[in-house]
Amino acid sequence: MSNHIPYVDFGGNGETIHLAHANGFPARSYQQIINELIPNYRVIGMNARPLWTNSNHLEFKTWEMAAEDLIRFLDERELSNIIGIGHSFGAICTMIAAQKRPDLFRKLVLIEPVILPKWYHLISGILPHSVVKKINPVVKKTLVRTEEWSNREAAFELFRNKKVFSQMSDKALSDYVNSVTATTKQGTVFLKYSKEWESQIYLTIFNSWKIFPKVQQPFIVFRGETSDTIFPDVWTGLQKLNKKGTYKEYKESGHLLPFEKPTELASDIRAFIESD
Secondary structure (H helix, E strand, C coil): CCCCCCEEEECCCCCCCEEEEECCCHHHHHHHHHHCCCCCCCCECCCCHHCCCCCCHHHHCHHHHHHHHHHHHHHHHCCCCCCEEEEEEHHHHHHHHHCCHHHHHEEEEEEEECCHHHHHHHHHHCHHHHHHHHHCCCHHHHHHHCCCCCHHHHHHHHHHCCCCCCCCCCHHHHHHHHHEEEECCCCCECCCCCHHHHHHHHHCCCCCCCCCCHHCCEEEEEECCCCCCCCCHHHHHHHHHHHCEEEEEEECCCCCCCHHHHHHHHHHHHHHHHHC
């Protein structure tokens, strides 16, 4: 592992945006929405620990570690007062980092942040990981993922037929496949964001209920109408819990909103950044 945290610089002109990616979706998979933002902003995206060389998933105990990584990364790049955009896991890491170091962020864009019902945190806080692994459907599904294919076309075909990716364009899905796979010496491709890492992040979900009311920066939260992450009662609860934010729901979209509606979402993000 090098001293400096790896990242992607997408280029662009203007104020700096940091894009914190979701669990299992490297920064480069967001190319469609980034294409919409770089005419007006400079966009960078840190690689989270699962994409670091020789990182050990068993050392990862809490999402606060990922937030600390983000803080260290922004300090390394001598960045402050920027726009923090986060999707899913990345949204929560951005929110934690912004509370620990409010000087780093001017505004926050939280896309489908992982804020689960309070009962989930109650149960998962009591049960050992070995039990949660067996009963959590997302973890179970992750641990049986296919990890190797003959080529990227085969990986694309497998993902194209999965319901979770059904609302994504071929271009967005292709960006995802290219970002999440690497080629072996033999020419086959494999998942470089390992299923062990992905499941470890699901097993250590952060309870955001206490920190969400304390967000200091101007912020906006986006939800997909068919989200399997932010349930309707949670969505209503969040709006009551922090009335300082702006909330927008997208019809006919789910948790993968940045990949499903990149043009519309980028337009709303620009409007929010430019608003007083």
